[in-house]
Amino acid sequence: MLLPLTKLKPRAKVAVVGGGVSGLCFTYFLSKLRPDVEITLFESQNRTGGWIYSCNTRDMSGNPIMLEKGPRTLRGVSDGTVLIMDTLKDLGKEAVIQSIDKGCIADKKFLLDPSDKLVQVPNSISTTVKFLLNPLGKGLITGMMGEWFRKKSPHPGQDESVESICDRRFGNNYISNNMISALLRGIYGDDVSLLSAKRTFKKIYYNELKHGSNTQAMIDNMRGKSRSKKTENLHQSLTGCLNDYSNAFGKDRSKLLDLSNTLKKYPMLGLAGGLETFPKIVRNALNEFKNVKIVTGNPVTQIMKRPANETTIGLKAKSGDQYETFDHLRLTITPPKIAKLLPKDQNSLSKLLDEIQSNTIILVNYYLPNKDVIDADLQGFGYLVPKSNKNPGKLLGVIFDSVIERNFKPLFDKLSTNPNALNKYTKVTAMIGGCMLNEHGVPVVPSREVTISAVKDALNNHLGISNKDLEAGQWEFTIADRCLPRFHVGYDAWQERAERKLQESYGQTVSVGGMGFSRSPGVPDVIVDGFNDALQLSK
Numbered sequence: 001m002l003l004p005l006t007k008l009k010p011r012a013k014v015a016v017v018g019g020g021v022s023g024l025c026f027t028y029f030l031s032k033l034r035p036d037v038e039i040t041l042f043e044s045q046n047r048t049g050g051w052i053y054s055c056n057t058r059d060m061s062g063n064p065i066m067l068e069k070g071p072r073t074l075r076g077v078s079d080g081t082v083l084i085m086d087t088l089k090d091l092g093k094e095a096v097i098q099s100i101d102k103g104c105i106a107d108k109k110f111l112l113d114p115s116d117k118l119v120q121v122p123n124s125i126s127t128t129v130k131f132l133l134n135p136l137g138k139g140l141i142t143g144m145m146g147e148w149f150r151k152k153s154p155h156p157g158q159d160e161s162v163e164s165i166c167d168r169r170f171g172n173n174y175i176s177n178n179m180i181s182a183l184l185r186g187i188y189g190d191d192v193s194l195l196s197a198k199r200t201f202k203k204i205y206y207n208e209l210k211h212g213s214n215t216q217a218m219i220d221n222m223r224g225k226s227r228s229k230k231t232e233n234l235h236q237s238l239t240g241c242l243n244d245y246s247n248a249f250g251k252d253r254s255k256l257l258d259l260s261n262t263l264k265k266y267p268m269l270g271l272a273g274g275l276e277t278f279p280k281i282v283r284n285a286l287n288e289f290k291n292v293k294i295v296t297g298n299p300v301t302q303i304m305k306r307p308a309n310e311t312t313i314g315l316k317a318k319s320g321d322q323y324e325t326f327d328h329l330r331l332t333i334t335p336p337k338i339a340k341l342l343p344k345d346q347n348s349l350s351k352l353l354d355e356i357q358s359n360t361i362i363l364v365n366y367y368l369p370n371k372d373v374i375d376a377d378l379q380g381f382g383y384l385v386p387k388s389n390k391n392p393g394k395l396l397g398v399i400f401d402s403v404i405e406r407n408f409k410p411l412f413d414k415l416s417t418n419p420n421a422l423n424k425y426t427k428v429t430a431m432i433g434g435c436m437l438n439e440h441g442v443p444v445v446p447s448r449e450v451t452i453s454a455v456k457d458a459l460n461n462h463l464g465i466s467n468k469d470l471e472a473g474q475w476e477f478t479i480a481d482r483c484l485p486r487f488h489v490g491y492d493a494w495q496e497r498a499e500r501k502l503q504e505s506y507g508q509t510v511s512v513g514g515m516g517f518s519r520s521p522g523v524p525d526v527i528v529d530g531f532n533d534a535l536q537l538s539k
Helices: 021-033 079-090 125-133 140-145 162-170 174-188 202-211 214-232 240-249 253-263 277-287 335-341 344-354 401-407 448-463 467-472 491-509 523-538
Strands: 013-017 038-043 054-058 064-068 097-100 109-112 118-120 268-271 292-296 300-304 313-317 322-326 328-331 358-369 382-384 395-399 425-433 474-485 510-512
Touching (some): 013 021, 013 313, 021 038, 021 079, 021 277, 021 523, 064 425, 079 277, 079 523, 118 125, 140 162, 140 174, 162 174, 162 202, 174 382, 202 214, 240 253, 300 335, 328 491, 335 344, 344 491, 358 448, 358 467, 395 448, 401 425, 425 448
Parallel strands (some): 013 038, 013 328, 109 382, 328 510
Antiparallel strands (some): 054 064, 097 268, 109 118, 300 313, 313 322, 358 425, 358 474, 382 395, 395 425
């Protein structure tokens, strides 16, 4: 949350609505920080984990396979990733942690150019030259060279679109239409002309605000690092969230710092069995906590209206069950879903929460056993599709799961090996839709047959996979309905208004988290947000 929270009273009762990774981790951290607090977590589905879903199924021959239907990797440089990995170590599960080495083939990333050819994102002199000679590289040299001299926003501190700030800073619209649009489609499933720079492109936004330009920011940061090295004699210390985490749980600071530095060496991290391994492990740990109760498959349908002067809050479930006298309610579901739970006397708050729409993402998994049909030159993490491509199939990007899985290495369990390393198979996940599905603000989802046909055409055109191999493969179709809030221009201001309105209506009885209210929507970000809020409520 943006607004501060106050300490829970002794032996307080807390309800958490939403059993995704945000709700699970908030519950985990709060239950450890305050063992006297009684927590009930409500999840509408029969499984917890939310949009992190590593689906264990079987191929057409009956052999077990795992298909990722959500996020699958983590960035090593994130504080939230450190919290995840340290939690796994605390629970004795560090053996599941896997890494991708820097420079590994799985760390190669591609963009789709206007002629439907894959072009590698530069990571060397030769790939930089090739990229600059491609239409995707148009405007990059002049844009970067002139960035220092270009004027700041005429309205400093005011939010604007990512497209607007990029076009102004780089002096052309090629960079935003090519590289930036592809990147943000892959993360948010949305359009750079609508996305908030303040929310989704923070580094560029605040570099201009504080330093005048990104070039000047780089110069100032280099000077700052040079001075800090001289004054601190290269001494490192924990900062921000990790410092608070260490203090809260009595962690060995040097070991936590070593873990953070180790993780930063790797561009990507994952977990054996898929990323859902983490929420499953946290859920299993919570099952053993005496102060935690988990209710699944019985959706909360209403926040009950409170009598005057009543400080507790109640919930009503689909089954008709009523849960009363909670001292605090934590909501980790999307803003429109929160709006549906509010009593009728909170109509103005409901309308405010309903202002935020969400994007729907379609996921299509393709699996072909015993054969690797991705060309050797194109092996990598996958590719994203920029606005400059005509893109009739409304493709956001394609992830090469089999390449990633074969190149994972156990990070801490050096005696074990990767069982997929020598296996020949093809597994990819196509991400479709997002903002491109929306008609008048409502997602219009094509049928399974139409979508899979479009993905087959894309894989044939972009990767050269034959129709024979495409027809021989196994296909899975999943709709992640309204899974990503649309972080449009003005989102931060909206969030502050929404949180203030919630506190006007419910005081300190209600807090909010999850993708819609954390500082960023990634898995590590919502976990950091959950820890920070649990810490505030505990002390």
